[in-house]
Amino acid sequence: MLLNTTERNLKNCPSPDQRRGALYRHGRRSSSFAHLVIAAWLALLCARPGSAICVGGGTSSVAPPAVTYLRSYRAPFGVPTRMAVDTSGNVYVSDPALEQVIVRAPSGRVVARLGGLARPIGVAAGDAGRTYVGDGESGSVTAFGPDWQPLFQLGQGAGEFRLPNDLAIDAATGNIYVADSEAQQIKVYDAAGAFQQSFGGQGNGDGQFNFP
Numbered sequence: 001m002l003l004n005t006t007e008r009n010l011k012n013c014p015s016p017d018q019r020r021g022a023l024y025r026h027g028r029r030s031s032s033f034a035h036l037v038i039a040a041w042l043a044l045l046c047a048r049p050g051s052a053i054c055v056g057g058g059t060s061s062v063a064p065p066a067v068t069y070l071r072s073y074r075a076p077f078g079v080p081t082r083m084a085v086d087t088s089g090n091v092y093v094s095d096p097a098l099e100q101v102i103v104r105a106p107s108g109r110v111v112a113r114l115g116g117l118a119r120p121i122g123v124a125a126g127d128a129g130r131t132y133v134g135d136g137e138s139g140s141v142t143a144f145g146p147d148w149q150p151l152f153q154l155g156q157g158a159g160e161f162r163l164p165n166d167l168a169i170d171a172a173t174g175n176i177y178v179a180d181s182e183a184q185q186i187k188v189y190d191a192a193g194a195f196q197q198s199f200g201g202q203g204n205g206d207g208q209f210n211f212p
Contacts, residue, residue: 071108082166086125094123094133101133114148122178124167132176134164141167141178143193152193154178161187165212184209 073080078097085091089106096119103112114120114133122134122141129146139161141154154160154176162182169176174191184202186209189195200209 073104073108076110077102081121082123084123084125084131084167087127090125092123092125092131094120096120096136101131112148114144122164122167124169124176126169126176127171127174132167132169134161134167134178136163136165139164141176141189154189154193155187155195179212181211184212186212 073091073093076098077093078095080093080095082094083091090111091104091106093102093104095102099115099117099120101114101117101120101123102110103114105111114131117133118135118137120133121136122132124132126132126143130151131144131148132141133144134141138158140158141161141164143151143153145151161178161180163180164178165181166179167176175196176189176191176193178187178189180187183200185198185200187195187198199207200212202208202210204210
């Protein structure tokens with residue numbers, strides 16, 4: 001019907017300019033109609049019982065979390081990739097562009113830098129002042145002591161991981177969990193760095209991952 005209406009408008013237009021004007025007006029009417037249809041669809045979606053979030057610019061029925069803005073960490077960062085926080089509130093940031101892990105006190109002051117790393121990605125803060133760093137170039141995760149001296153590496157050391165992308169420490173057991181993204185696995189090590197188990201594998205099924 002809209003096409004036929006446009007054709008009739010064009011036949012009644014004696015000049016090209018008027019024909020272009022008819023097409024423009026028809027396009028505006030079609031666009032407005034489409035917008036009305038989309039708006040009505042979104043309204044119906046948001047009105048459904050049990051709907052938690054409205055898409056397309058709607059509002060959510062879930063209350064946002066209460067937050068307090070403290071500060072921004074500006075320079076010196078190149079590519080801040082992963083973060084960890086220890087029990088004292090110090091913030092550890094891995095920066096593969098600077099080849100460093102930068103540590104900031106709760107006040108924001110830089111208190112330490114761990115350099116000499118090839119491509120630090122994953123970082124975790126453990127107990128007893130230990131820090132764990134996953135290096136994407138060497139494929140290793142190294143445990144450092146409070147004085148930043150290397151203590152040990154997980155598993156066989158270099159080449160143990162394809163991409164140690166993120167790390168987590170189980171406070172109860174000291175176990176270390178490593179997301180090896182390119183291997184599509186989570187690998188688990190004990191507090192001494194010995195391999196315990198792995199789970200995952202690439203796929204879309206239960207218990208499988210795509211770049212964890």
